[in-house]
Amino acid sequence: MSMAAESPIMSVKGLARSFGGIQAVNDCSFDVRPGRITGLIGPNGAGKTTVFNVITGFLGADRGSILLRGREILGLSPHQVERLGVVRTFQHLRLWSKMTVLENVLLGCATPAGENVFSLFLRPGAVRAEEARARERAMEVLEFFGLSGRTHEFAEDLAYPEQKLLSMARIFAADAPVMLLDEPASGLDGESLRRIVPLVRKLVEHGKTVLLIEHNMELISELSDDVVFLHQGRVLAAGAPAEITRDPALTEIYFGV
Amino acid sequence: MRTILSVLFTSILAAGANPAFAQGNPIKIGAILPLTGSGASYGVWMKGGAEMAAEEINAGGGIAGRKLEVIYEDHAADASKAVNAMRRLVEVEKVPFSLTSYSAPTLAVQPIAVQNKVVLMNGGGQSDNLANKEYLYNNIPVVSNEVGVIAEWLAKEKKLTTAVMIVANDEAGRNAAKTFQEKYGAAGGKVLADEQVALDGTDFRAQLAKLKARGGSLLYISSYGRNVAIIADQARELGITIPMAGTSWILVPEVMKSKGAEGILTTRLPFDGDSAFAKKFKDKYKTDAGFFAVQYYNATQIFAKAAAEAMKKSGGALSGEGVKNAIESVRTFDTISGKLVFQANHGAVMDIEVGTLKGGKVEVEKIIKASP
């Protein structure tokens, strides 16, 4: 069908990673298709976050391959993966809590001249222009995430839902095509959820591809275009959310009944 | 009222105890000494000697009626500390003269002395590089004299013609080692190997083991201070049985008391442990006097004489240049260890004794008379 014809933007093949004697990820393969939201689900300890860590270069793999638009990214370091267009959030947010909201987002914006020591001193004009552009971009992003009123507050002073938004804002600013969201909805109450869900949708409208880990099945059904079900480091099933959530065998594994 | 009276009373007493100082401010001089660190034993002697001299000078009416005041600074064997101390002495205290010690610190402050016309008198450092420096006088012979004597004595009279050398890793140690190698070679000896050690080190076994493996009939120690005691002890412990030798530098209490240093062959510069000076020193500081106590006593006395001479010439004013000219013109000074004549190279010559360290004392075998 049309789904098969669409070539994946990222494809994970035969990925394996163990810690000590525990096989956290084992022969894991799935595809992420462009312009869609893929939900990575599974019970606790299924290896979801490990997959994220391997994709983003924070962990090595024992075997396997990760192709980003056909290019192998396994073995690259985290910043190289980011520069190739894969950004991520963390379960524990990892905001720069003693920096302001604006600075957190500015760190997501590309400022190659300002980060280069030589141009910093030798091309002050270019640096100034770049910084101004970055600020403009950061303000737009903050606007997009509804944080423009919080620009100069310290990240640690924000309420938790806003911190969550900020963690997404900062990677959105990076302008990378693939966004990995680690439990974007966890710890949020109903109202905040209503704020986040449309935002994630809007990311796709802005041309992003989203891979997200989520526990909230309702949310997964509502958000995802595709779902990958992970169990004990393997992909048990992949498909449309409706198919997965309706499968009683999977539900049993998921809820550990 | 009573306090005022008692203050008055004590000041009268004090004035009575000290001879009245006729005119003006005290004369301040500096003394840059190893008061801390591995050479602190030398510092005790040097400071004590200078202190005793100053007290005697003041008890005798000071220098041309002015009181002498010595300002002590610590260099802890560190030349840059010496430089800082020297700057303070020159810029704040405005001294015309300073005692210095050790080779590296003295060399480091000498350019400042020249720039500010301050006379330096070094009674301790012995590097050959200290000779022929403007504004710097050494009332001690440079080490090559002593090393020459012992090298010749060891090679020709003791028939110890192959040596291994352990060398302190500093100006004095290296300079002496270089000179030893030359003079020993000239006397028919041969240095087979040398190893350097840190002056403030405490474990030299690896180096000594290496030297032991090279054989030789003599272990020459080109080091000083407590370092030597440790080297000697550890050499014996490693089964090094060949004779050991050094120069007068090694004669500090730590070495003389050490088991391993017994029988060490050494030079000695004239020092009488039973002299009146030595007794007085012991009474005052509760520790035995050593050669360097006399050296700094003498250096201070030499300054007093030169300063008196300079002030006589200038009609009362005292400057470093005046002191320098006075030293150059007087040249020969009477000291408690005999006549001292400053040579053309700004150094002194002394009788050099050679002998063996036995039971904490040097048994002198031979005295080589000073020759200019």
Next chain:
Amino acid sequence: MTAYIAHYLVMVGIYAILALSLNLLIGYSGIFSLAHAAIYGIGAYASALVALKLGLGFWGGMVIAAGVGALASALVAIPSLRVSGDYYVVASFGLQVVVLAVFMNWTDLTNGHAGLPGIPRPNVLGWVIDQPFEYVFLAAAFAVLTYAVCWRLTNSAFGRVLQAIRDDEIAAQAMGKDVVRVKIVIACISSALGAMAGSLYAHYITYINPSSFALHESIFIASLVILGGSERLAGPIVGTFLLLAIPEVLKFLAIPDTVAAPVRQIIYGALLIIFMLVRPEGILGRVRSETEHAK
């Protein structure tokens, strides 16, 4: 007396450069180095040797000093900063030990413990700076230059990245920052500036030997940074003014010479403990963020 105050100010200038440059590591990058005295020494020796053996004078010496300082630092930073900060503490200690061994033992080059005398005074456009009060201006000019460089580095996108790395390295990596490269770059810049201070020192004192660049000097420079406040650019300068005054103050108290040096060290050490317990942000305190105000 004025000459004496001038001397104090020159030393404040030199140590301010050392403290500012070390603070790029300690304060802005969260990397603790025990080798800053070695870097300072490398600068002093490189500059002195260039002046004495090649006759390139003060300016040539300073440029080469900065280069050699950065290079030495890179040699250690490249292996150790790839792993973790604790490795760098030990590796920098190693650099300190090795550099000092080179100063002491490569006698053909460094003249060993005897040191290098007769280093020429700087010549600025034909004007030889040989009075302490003249040197105050030179030292101050370089301190201001260092301050400007540090300001530019920390109040920029680069400074933002530094701070991000210090606060959360993982997050910085995830945002595409090449953490290792940035750390190595800042280590090299810090060292180049520190070496420059060494050059100033050598041409001021006109004599150098290894003992001025030993481990305790590294710890002393770190104290200047920490007590003044490592989170502000001006912190190290305040620390320098105060801590350099302590030995002078002690001279006015009647403390015997043999005790004065350890007493000084005890004061430095006690200040470090007290500040860590009571006011870890140092005298000047904390600004939680600075780069915000960059334009």
Next chain:
Amino acid sequence: MDLFLQLAATGLVVGSLYALCALGWGLIYGTTLHFHVAHGAIFTLAAYFAYAGQKLLGLPLAVAVIGAIAAAAACGLLIDLFIYQPLERRGAIRTTLFIASLGLLNVVENLVAIVFKPDPLRMDVGWLSNAVQIGPVFLTWLHLVSVATALAGYLGLMAFLKYSLWGRAIRAVSSSPEMARTVGIDLRRVHLLTYAVGSAISAPAGILVAMDVGADPYRGTTFVLLASVAVIMGGIGSIPGALLGALFLAMLENLGVWKIASEWQSTISFGVFLVFIVVRPRGFFGRKIHSAEI
């Protein structure tokens, strides 16, 4: 060959002293992750306690030594109780702890230098300082005691960690503090215990040096930094690693002298260390420390 054997034997003796220091420091670092440079102060204090016990109080040697070890252990514990724990309660970062530790080291060393004067003070050990000849190798009885002490310290520590309840608690904290906390281990108490045990293990190193070449106020700094090198080489968190690292370091220093001039001793060790962290950052057997773990 004789020279090689002599250097190896000297290396073994020096290595034993490094090992005692590294075992204590490594235990503390592996368990608390404190970069405890003030461990050097413990080393120094132990030496001076023993010296003071013997020379000033006139105690018999064995009593002075045991008293000094106990006092050193108490000091280690007090440092954690009164400096590190308050800092940790305030949420101090590791650099803050390190700086406080450095300050403490400075204070203790210089206090000792004022009270006891900076020159080394040697204890009387009687016949222990006599030389022993084993084939071509010359040592003193004291050196043999050093090697035996290191061996006993290592075996004792291993047994303690393996078989005693408290030892197991230390191991649990060392492998994962969070896990240990969830099973109900009191981290603060385990830290105190670790400091006491770690200090007690390293104290004999200071005392043995005081017996051999003399107590010196400033030697602790060198020893603790060498211990940290040994621990990193051996592998952080590994007790056998600390022992091996220390022996390796000492052998390197001493055997290096065989072919290379002795003044480059320290250069050899640190050169190898730098190569080591490039080639094998996790040490002989141990874990690698990242500045941040995900």
